[in-house]
Amino acid sequence: AQSVSQHNHHVILSEAASLELGCNYSYGGTVNLFWYVQYPGQHLQLLLKYFSGDPLVKGIKGFEAEFIKSKFSFNLRKPSVQWSDTAEYFCAAADFIKGRLYFGRGTQLTVWP
């Protein structure tokens, strides 16, 4: 079965700092990958997704992620974070056979103004 690892549990940054959150998945075949964001008190919202093509995926709010197949990684990046980016970020990978997503444990991002 697919599994997803997020190694950073809590990241604290100042505004304008650059962000990179790590995500690794286990299954080496065809894979659809996702990043979700959950703002305080809200539900998970899709930030960006990769399913084929250009390994550099651009999402909403200036976020991007790079799919590196050889490293089983799909790291999330943003060149300059804002206070409003404070949220929890979840990486997820699809299991096509089971028809479900496997989520990482999430990374809490705190941005200080």
Place this chain on the structure above:
Amino acid sequence: DAGVIQSPRHEVTEMGQEVTLRCKPISGHNSLFWYRQTMMRGLELLIYFNNNVPIDDSGMPEDRFSAKMPNASFSTLKIQPSEPRDSAVYFCASRGREYEQYFGPGTRLTVT
């Protein structure tokens, strides 16, 4: 599109009472998922349906929990009897064509 709709948004009940949570998936989505989120355990998949049929309920914590999907536009998650440890936010999600899931706003359940 209205997105995934859940009701109620908040539920406060006493231990031992029956609780029913409701979900309406996005029209045209054939798969529906129920999740539970707590500080201690994070996001947990409870059960999911494909074409109204339960596929995997291994995440349902115990027999007090049950879920149904009588048609493509409606699902329920029932807890009977409820216990304080069931307090959590319960999310419903439906799946798009590329396996992305769209989450509803959640139901915040408090069992006293």
